[in-house]
Amino acid sequence: VTASAEVRVPVVVDGARDYVVAIRSGGLDAVGAHAVDAAPAVRRWAVVCDDTVGALYGDRVRRSIEGAGRPADVFTFPAGEAHKIRGTWADVTDRLVAAGLGRDGGVVGLGGGVSGDLAGFVAATYMRGVPVMQVPTSIVAMVDSAVGGKTGVDVPSGKNLVGAFHPPVRVVVDPETVRTLPRVERAQGLAEAVKHGAIVDADYARWIGEAATDLLGGDVDAANRLVARSVEVKAEVVSRDERESGLRETLNFGHTVGHALEALSDYTLPHGSAVSIGMVLEARLGESLGWTAPGTAAALAAILESVELPTAPTGPVDVEGALGFMKADKKVRDGRPRVVFLERLGRVRVDGGSWASAVDEEALRGLLSSA
Amino acid sequence: VTASAEVRVPVVVDGARDYVVAIRSGGLDAVGAHAVDAAPAVRRWAVVCDDTVGALYGDRVRRSIEGAGRPADVFTFPAGEAHKIRGTWADVTDRLVAAGLGRDGGVVGLGGGVSGDLAGFVAATYMRGVPVMQVPTSIVAMVDSAVGGKTGVDVPSGKNLVGAFHPPVRVVVDPETVRTLPRVERAQGLAEAVKHGAIVDADYARWIGEAATDLLGGDVDAANRLVARSVEVKAEVVSRDERESGLRETLNFGHTVGHALEALSDYTLPHGSAVSIGMVLEARLGESLGWTAPGTAAALAAILESVELPTAPTGPVDVEGALGFMKADKKVRDGRPRVVFLERLGRVRVDGGSWASAVDEEALRGLLSSA
Numbered sequence: 001v002t003a004s005a006e007v008r009v010p011v012v013v014d015g016a017r018d019y020v021v022a023i024r025s026g027g028l029d030a031v032g033a034h035a036v037d038a039a040p041a042v043r044r045w046a047v048v049c050d051d052t053v054g055a056l057y058g059d060r061v062r063r064s065i066e067g068a069g070r071p072a073d074v075f076t077f078p079a080g081e082a083h084k085i086r087g088t089w090a091d092v093t094d095r096l097v098a099a100g101l102g103r104d105g106g107v108v109g110l111g112g113g114v115s116g117d118l119a120g121f122v123a124a125t126y127m128r129g130v131p132v133m134q135v136p137t138s139i140v141a142m143v144d145s146a147v148g149g150k151t152g153v154d155v156p157s158g159k160n161l162v163g164a165f166h167p168p169v170r171v172v173v174d175p176e177t178v179r180t181l182p183r184v185e186r187a188q189g190l191a192e193a194v195k196h197g198a199i200v201d202a203d204y205a206r207w208i209g210e211a212a213t214d215l216l217g218g219d220v221d222a223a224n225r226l227v228a229r230s231v232e233v234k235a236e237v238v239s240r241d242e243r244e245s246g247l248r249e250t251l252n253f254g255h256t257v258g259h260a261l262e263a264l265s266d267y268t269l270p271h272g273s274a275v276s277i278g279m280v281l282e283a284r285l286g287e288s289l290g291w292t293a294p295g296t297a298a299a300l301a302a303i304l305e306s307v308e309l310p311t312a313p314t315g316p317v318d319v320e321g322a323l324g325f326m327k328a329d330k331k332v333r334d335g336r337p338r339v340v341f342l343e344r345l346g347r348v349r350v351d352g353g354s355w356a357s358a359v360d361e362e363a364l365r366g367l368l369s370s371a
Numbered sequence: 372v373t374a375s376a377e378v379r380v381p382v383v384v385d386g387a388r389d390y391v392v393a394i395r396s397g398g399l400d401a402v403g404a405h406a407v408d409a410a411p412a413v414r415r416w417a418v419v420c421d422d423t424v425g426a427l428y429g430d431r432v433r434r435s436i437e438g439a440g441r442p443a444d445v446f447t448f449p450a451g452e453a454h455k456i457r458g459t460w461a462d463v464t465d466r467l468v469a470a471g472l473g474r475d476g477g478v479v480g481l482g483g484g485v486s487g488d489l490a491g492f493v494a495a496t497y498m499r500g501v502p503v504m505q506v507p508t509s510i511v512a513m514v515d516s517a518v519g520g521k522t523g524v525d526v527p528s529g530k531n532l533v534g535a536f537h538p539p540v541r542v543v544v545d546p547e548t549v550r551t552l553p554r555v556e557r558a559q560g561l562a563e564a565v566k567h568g569a570i571v572d573a574d575y576a577r578w579i580g581e582a583a584t585d586l587l588g589g590d591v592d593a594a595n596r597l598v599a600r601s602v603e604v605k606a607e608v609v610s611r612d613e614r615e616s617g618l619r620e621t622l623n624f625g626h627t628v629g630h631a632l633e634a635l636s637d638y639t640l641p642h643g644s645a646v647s648i649g650m651v652l653e654a655r656l657g658e659s660l661g662w663t664a665p666g667t668a669a670a671l672a673a674i675l676e677s678v679e680l681p682t683a684p685t686g687p688v689d690v691e692g693a694l695g696f697m698k699a700d701k702k703v704r705d706g707r708p709r710v711v712f713l714e715r716l717g718r719v720r721v722d723g724g725s726w727a728s729a730v731d732e733e734a735l736r737g738l739l740s741s742a
Contacts, residue, residue, distance in 0.1 A: 086457070097532055125523075157468045
């Protein structure tokens with residue numbers, strides 16, 4: 001265990017309790033102390049994780065909680081986004097009931113984005129809501145999904161259409177867990193981190209490109225720095241706007257086009273790759289509309305390529321299909337897709353008081369046809 | 372439509388928007404105006420109700436909303452508590468998605484307690500939460516379940532174990548709908564109203580007994596008065612304590628024993644009947660422990676009998692079974708069931724700063740054996 005100091009980032013939530021994101025090497029062994037500190041009234045914890053993460057870290061987290069004087073049990077489900085569905089949610093819920101977890105229980109979401117979303121939704125709906133503590137172990141969960149309070153599952157007609165806002169009582173990040181991630185998963189997580197730099201901190205975006213070798217190689221110090229800065233950015237954005245009505249919308253940079261490509265691929269294109277391509281294409285669209293400084297798309301693409309992320313679709317895009325997905329998006333108003341544009345690297349364009357701009361179909365059609 | 376004035380009862384919610392319960396004869400035709408007033412940003416409404424209520428009032432509510440300038444559709448599900456389950460929730464959710472209801476949509480829960488709980492849970496979890504307006508049409512829903520923000524469904528191992536707190540943006544009560552209720556359903560709803568009197572207003576409890584003929588006969592003026600006073604009581608209790616940690620616990624009077632009898636019967640004993648018997652037995656237990664004024668149980672029983680509710684189990688009680696259910700209740704702490712006791716009719720006993728008292732198994736065993 002590295003003797004690094006703990007970084008604590010506060011997240012201020014409108015209408016709910018504030019919480020802290022605690023980042024430290026070896027943090028997995030401090031989950032119990034955090035549990036007692038953040039939720040002293042919780043008498044028993046259910047650690048919910050997929051079977052892969054359960055085999056790696058389940059016992060360690062359970063022992064940490066028991067060492068802090070609270071009983072804990074581990075509940076696993078099959079790994080993979082295909083299991084982030086209502087059936088798994090119902091199954092985990094029924095097992096917590098059968099195990100006797102009461103209203104004075106709590107849930108630990110241990111693992112990647114799927115575990116956090118699923119465990120958070122179980123907690124949000126268990127006996128009308130019990131506390132959840134998030135312990136993300138993938139880069140994408142550390143820098144993105146574990147912070148902000150979004151929970152949910154996928155339904156046949158779309159991703160994350162069912163869920164709840166249920167802010168965690170604490171987020172505990174142990175960057176050492178990046179060591180056990182496959183290299184390709186590390187790269188996937190870096191897409192959202194580059195996005196954080198792109199919307200508010202150009203130096204941070206550039207640093208990710210420079211530190212690519214360390215970040216992709218699983219270096220813990222680089223991961224520590226990455227997570228601390230990304231969590232600061234995300235915490236600031238969601239702290240000002242927990243309900244996604246305003247500033248939070250800037251986090252959708254790259255996602256309007258990205259989500260459409262992801263859905264078009266029937267989700268065979270991973271989310272990080274989709275967002276990476278989406279950021280470059282949306283930056284290019286912004287340049288062509290005269291809203292984004294020339295060269296921004298190229299600068300972004302260079303950073304993303306250095307962390308081994310794709311920056312263009314692998315083949316021709318089904319333009320009408322992509323437009324259909326964009327118009328079906330839950331963020332659409334009055335039928336025109338909304339896109340977050342950069343003014344330049346590190347700064348989002350404001351359009352009439354809004355952080356996103358409605359875009360005509362024709363402009364999107366042109367962009368996608370040439371992609 | 373009676374030209375009675377609208378009664379508006381405010382409900383103040385901790386950590387969420389306050390809302391108003393609007394009570395008026397003919398209120399069904401004002402649902403649209405209330406929708407626009409309470410949730411102006413909602414562009415489209417989904418009216419969720421069971422098929423019985425849908426046939427009676429679905430079109431009228433839909434037309435009211437459309438008359439106020441918002442599109443609305445009616446989504447029905449099969450009537451009955453057996454359908455207040457995750458499967459129905461998932462089915463209704465998928466139909467809203469298929470109909471294109473977006474994040475700027477809202478849900479109207481029209482009907483009895485089942486519809487309100489189910490529609491509320493659909494709204495709580497639809498795209499991480501859309502506004503819900505409750506339009507209760509049964510007495511029990513008007514005086515109890517539509518106010519307070521509890522939503523949820525039953526699971527095989529227990530009732531209401533899955534759900535969310537999701538306060539409505541408004542509750543619209545039209546007491547004229549009591550006319551279409553079967554007499555036995557009116558009686559069922561009166562159990563919770565008598566409870567409101569028992570815990571804070573003895574005169575109100577006695578009035579229910581005196582007005583029994585009108586209330587059971589579906590008289591609209593009597594229903595108006597009943598709903599207004601019960602909503603005042605419930606609103607005051609939940610306004611002070613939206614999260615059931617303190618004062619709200621007084622609403623559990625009659626429910627510790629009542630829930631156990633209900634569960635023992637495999638839910639063939641209706642909730643109102645169970646609570647009615649539970650109130651009398653808990654009052655009797657309080658008298659035997661010296662905590663409740665002598666004669667309280669008899670006074671309660673007389674009121675409940677006049678509204679055609681049972682006041683004693685129909686046969687011998689499975690004492691150990693009932694104790695098992697009480698100890699499995701989600702409100703149990705440290706294994707001892709908690710019971711809300713009356714000091715006298717209209718006043719709850721305070722026990723060491725708490726509104727409920729832990730009771731030894733032996734005392735409960737004695738009570739149930741003699742019941």
